[in-house]
Amino acid sequence: MTDTIFASGAEQALTSLLAHLQEAHYRFITTTPLTHARVLARQPAGSATTLPDAFGWNLPFEPGLLPAQLLAALDAAGLLSRIGQQWRSKVRVSSIDDALFLHSAYPTDQENAVFFGPDTYRYVRFMQQALALAPLGPQPRILDIGCGSGAGGLMVAKQLADATLVLNDINPEALVCAGRNAQAAGIAVQLALGDSLAAVDGQFDLIMANPPYLVDDDARTYRHGGDRLGRSLSLRMATQSLPRLAPGGRLLLYTGIAIVRGVDEFLLELKPALDGAGLEWRYQELDPDVFGEELERDVYREVDRIAAIGLEARRPS
Numbered sequence: 657m658t659d660t661i662f663a664s665g666a667e668q669a670l671t672s673l674l675a676h677l678q679e680a681h682y683r684f685i686t687t688t689p690l691t692h693a694r695v696l697a698r699q700p701a702g703s704a705t706t707l708p709d710a711f712g713w714n715l716p717f718e719p720g721l722l723p724a725q726l727l728a729a730l731d732a733a734g735l736l737s738r739i740g741q742q743w744r745s746k747v748r749v750s751s752i753d754d755a756l757f758l759h760s761a762y763p764t765d766q767e768n769a770v771f772f773g774p775d776t777y778r779y780v781r782f783m784q785q786a787l788a789l790a791p792l793g794p795q796p797r798i799l800d801i802g803c804g805s806g807a808g809g810l811m812v813a814k815q816l817a818d819a820t821l822v823l824n825d826i827n828p829e830a831l832v833c834a835g836r837n838a839q840a841a842g843i844a845v846q847l848a849l850g851d852s853l854a855a856v857d858g859q860f861d862l863i864m865a866n867p868p869y870l871v872d873d874d875a876r877t878y879r880h881g882g883d884r885l886g887r888s889l890s891l892r893m894a895t896q897s898l899p900r901l902a903p904g905g906r907l908l909l910y911t912g913i914a915i916v917r918g919v920d921e922f923l924l925e926l927k928p929a930l931d932g933a934g935l936e937w938r939y940q941e942l943d944p945d946v947f948g949e950e951l952e953r954d955v956y957r958e959v960d961r962i963a964a965i966g967l968e969a970r971r972p973s
Contacts, residue, residue: 661746661760661768662735662832669733670747670832672726674756674840677707677749684712686750686773690949692762703742711749714762716742747833748772750805752780755814755841757805758833764878770830771868771878772805775946775964779866779910780811782942782966786908787812790970793904794818796861801852801893802826804878806834806845808864813843824848824855827877852893859902865893869912869962870947871955885914885959887922894926894967898933904973910966912946914959922965930969937969 662670687695696702696713704710704717716739719727727743730736736743748761750772759772792798795818800809803823813821823834823845831847838845848855852865867890872880882888890911897907913922923939930937943964950956 661766661770661829662733666733666735667832667836669726669729669735670758670836671839672729673711673735673747674749674758674836676723676726677711677756678840680707682707682711682749682756683751684708684749686712686748686776688774689763711745711747714745714748716740716744718742750776752777752807752811755807755811755837757807757810757837759805760829760878767874767876768827768829769876769878770804770827770833772807775866775910775912776805776807778942778964779808782910783808783812783864783908784815786906786966786968787815790906792816792819792861792906795820797858797902798822798862798864799824799856799860799900801863801865801897802867803834804830804866806830806837808866809845810834810838810841810843812862812864813845814841820846822846822848822856822860824850824852826851826855830878853896853900859900859905861902861905862908863897863900863905864908865890865897866910867893870950871953881911884921885916885956887911887913887925891922891925894969895929898929898935898969898971901935901969901971903971905971907967907969909969910942910964912962912964914956915961915963916958917960920963920965926967933971935969935971937967939965939967942966 704715709715710717760769797820799822806823813819869881869886871886941963945961
């Protein structure tokens with residue numbers, strides 16, 4: 657059985673942690689796992705002296721770093737592990753602008769880890785830029801598929817006071833994080849546990865998704881994009897979203913694609929569905945080279961590069 661990150665009753669302790677960090681004007685930008693490991697390697701016996709050390713870099717910290725009541729609540733909720741006389745957090749907190757997001761601690765080895773990283777920042781930037789060019793209409797219904805920490809949907813909804821936001825994930829641990837993050841941001845959300853579009857009803861004015869896209873040997877939910885070099889999940893989410901767009905509704909999808917000998921097979925496979933649905937669409941490479949270290953693995957031996965892409969598709973009104 658997969659170990660759970662959050663024991664029953666952890667929600668209140670997580671809420672208290674976020675409130676404390678917000679009051680302390682906490683900020684932390686999450687790096688790639690490789691960068692994180694390199695930074696920690698420079699201080700192998702290091703201890704936290706600041707809140708970002710403890711809840712960003714996940715260094716062990718002395719009890720006095722937190723108020724005694726908060727420390728006791730986190731411990732009682734199983735959110736801390738003991739390292740000698742010190743504590744280490746089992747969660748991490750990252751920031752986008754002034755918003756804070758709970759997610760899994762480093763390293764994210766668990767099958768049910770809740771992802772947050774540089775792709776999250778690229779995803780949010782892609783959404784914000786697309787919606788700045790073509791804003792949503794009044795009272796939009798928004799769905800964030802595979803929401804993880806909820807960062808994408810929450811950052812969009814932050815700009816839209818009248819939006820109805822549905823956060824979906826197949827991982828219940830992700831919805832714990834997303835729910836706490838939404839509460840901290842003061843945004844009302846509906847949480848939908850299940851496999852993407854099968855977990856929700858009706859049509860949406862915006863469907864957004866940042867599906868995993870790597871080939872993961874352990875098939876971890878937050879990382880594994882399925883077969884065909886990790887693109888099958890992105891293809892399924894995109895094609896299943898098209899009939900669920902309301903008139904004038906849009907799909908915004910950010911993912912990564914393995915480019916094989918100069919060919920983007922994902923676009924070749926998706927294009928007939930986009931054209932067949934009569935949609936207006938735009939497809940762009942946002943970053944030509946991400947996760948380059950993956951190319952050292954045998955499964956990627958024919959791959960030139962992994963590109964981050966953004967798809968915008970709109971159903972006519």
